[in-house]
Amino acid sequence: MVHRIGVCSWSLAPESPDDLVTQVRATGVRHLQLALDPIRLGEWSIDELIESVDAAGISLCSGMMAMEAEDYSTLESIQRTGGVRPDATWAANLDAAAVDAALARTLGLDLVTFHAGFMPHDACTERSTMIGRLRELVDIYVGEGVRVGFETGQESADTMKAVLEELDRPRGAGINFDPANMILYAMGDPVAALSTLADDVFQIHIKDARRTSVAGTWGTEVPAGDGEVDWPAFFDVVASRKLDVDFVIEREAGASRVADITRARELVESLMAERGFAAGEG
Numbered sequence: 001m002v003h004r005i006g007v008c009s010w011s012l013a014p015e016s017p018d019d020l021v022t023q024v025r026a027t028g029v030r031h032l033q034l035a036l037d038p039i040r041l042g043e044w045s046i047d048e049l050i051e052s053v054d055a056a057g058i059s060l061c062s063g064m065m066a067m068e069a070e071d072y073s074t075l076e077s078i079q080r081t082g083g084v085r086p087d088a089t090w091a092a093n094l095d096a097a098a099v100d101a102a103l104a105r106t107l108g109l110d111l112v113t114f115h116a117g118f119m120p121h122d123a124c125t126e127r128s129t130m131i132g133r134l135r136e137l138v139d140i141y142v143g144e145g146v147r148v149g150f151e152t153g154q155e156s157a158d159t160m161k162a163v164l165e166e167l168d169r170p171r172g173a174g175i176n177f178d179p180a181n182m183i184l185y186a187m188g189d190p191v192a193a194l195s196t197l198a199d200d201v202f203q204i205h206i207k208d209a210r211r212t213s214v215a216g217t218w219g220t221e222v223p224a225g226d227g228e229v230d231w232p233a234f235f236d237v238v239a240s241r242k243l244d245v246d247f248v249i250e251r252e253a254g255a256s257r258v259a260d261i262t263r264a265r266e267l268v269e270s271l272m273a274e275r276g277f278a279a280g281e282g
Helices: 017-027 046-056 075-081 090-106 125-143 157-167 179-184 190-200 231-240 257-274
Strands: 005-008 031-035 059-064 111-114 147-151 173-177 201-206 208-210 220-222 246-249
Touching (some): 005 257, 031 246, 059 090, 090 125, 111 201, 125 147, 125 157, 157 173, 157 190, 179 190, 179 201, 179 208, 179 220, 190 201, 231 257
Parallel strands (some): 031 059, 059 111, 173 201, 201 246
8 A cells, every 4th residue: 555745835834836846845745735725816826836846746645725714813713713614704615615626626636625614513503504514515526526635623533423424425525634633622532533533534644732731722733753643553543444545744833844844754754664654656
């Protein structure tokens, strides 16, 4: 089984496609999860992006859609504004999904990820509304030949598993598993959560964090290997469940992104080698 190692474009805060390529090459990573919204909003040229990554020998492994007006200032603010939950931003997100799905198809991507928003744990009107909205988004992407991966962390693994079952889009909707988010949002142990969701995982983010000591506040993101994710146990689950996924490094804090991403790549390469994983170049 072959696993590619990638990096999230937004982790590098690039100013242009050429800047993105320069930084990606500095990390030693050859695959990229691309934020689609700069292209959708006209900030980047899709032709320039394609030309830059192709010339550098970098391949795109997936895309990312950002939801309208999300506020990550606090746990309360993202719970209120995140994903498909707010009525005020739903129409804009629906329109954006149609454009991003078409962009993904043009770029040859078969996976786009995003945060669904805090899903209520119990059955209620709000949960039914959110699941209905997620069905609409998934169907838009599937119509373009693209799968959707919901980012973990904003709800427990059991809740996400139940949501996927209720959503009933087994080939079109799955999980972008981010172990650090389980810690940052205090939603459970990443290794146990991966075991619960393994059958539905489409992609894994490589990110690490430490838990908060103050209830209701964020944990702290740290470089991969410095946090509370038990990476050997985590990769043991990947191996035992034979997960056919890419490992995409995400770093959203710190001032040394290239160095931190390079270190994360080396960690993943070591964990892969210990388990006999093959590294993908395609």
